[in-house]
Amino acid sequence: MWVRGIRGATTVSQNEEQEILDATIELLKQIVMENDVKPEDICSVFITTTHDVTAVFPAKSIRQMPGWELVPLMCSLEIPVEPSLPRCIRLMVQINTEKRQDEIVHVYLKEAMKLRPDLVKAPQ
Template sequence: MFARGIRGATTVEHNEEQEILSATSELLHAIIAANDCRPEDISYVFITVTQDLTATFPARAIRTMSGWELVPLMCALEVPVENSLPKCIRLMVQVNTTKSQSEINHIYLKAAQALRPDIVNLTNPQ
C-alpha cells in the first residue's frame, strides 16, 4: 500500500451554501468513483476555497456522507493570487492504495478544468 494524493477541483456560480455543498459532494463522489476508494482507505481530505466563497464550510458536505464521519477534514483559504480562478473549491484526498502514481485519476470539473488542461482528458472519466 502507498499513500497517494488525489487532486480535484470544481467551481460554483454563486457563493451560496447549497451550491457549495452540492459541488463539494459531487467532486468527492467523482474522485472516489474514478479511483475506486472507500472511506476507510482515506487518511484525510484537505479542502481549500477561494476567498469569494464564504457561505459555508465545504467540509459539511463530506461530514454528512455515510461512512465519512471519522475521516479527518480541514478547510482553508487559497492564496489570493491575482487573476486566479474565482469561486473554486479544491480537494486533496490522501488515500492508501496499491495504485501507482500514474494510475491515480485526478478530477477537475466545470471551469476548474482550465487549471490542469494537461491532465483533464487523461484522468477525468467521460
C-alpha cells in the first residue's frame, strides 16, 4: 500500500461563503467518486485558496460531511504568483491505496481546468 496524492482545483465567481462551501464540496465529491475513495482511506486533505477567497474556511464544508469528522484538514494561502488564477480553491487529498500513480484521477473544475489541461477529462 502507498500514500498517493490526488490533486484538484475549482474556482468561485465571488468571495461568498455559501459559494465557497458548495464549490469545495463539489470538488471533493468528484475526487472521491473518480478515485473510489472512502474517508477512512484518507491520510489528510490540504486545502489552499488564493488571497481573494476569504469569506470562510473551505474546510468547514468538509468537516460537516458525515464520516469526515476525523479526517485531518489543513487550510492555507496559495503562494501569490502573478498572474495566478483568481478565486481558486485547491485540494491535495492524500490517500492510502493500492493504486498505481497512473491510476489516480486528478480533478479540475470550472476555470481551474486551465491549470492542468493535460489532466482534464473530456465530457462524456
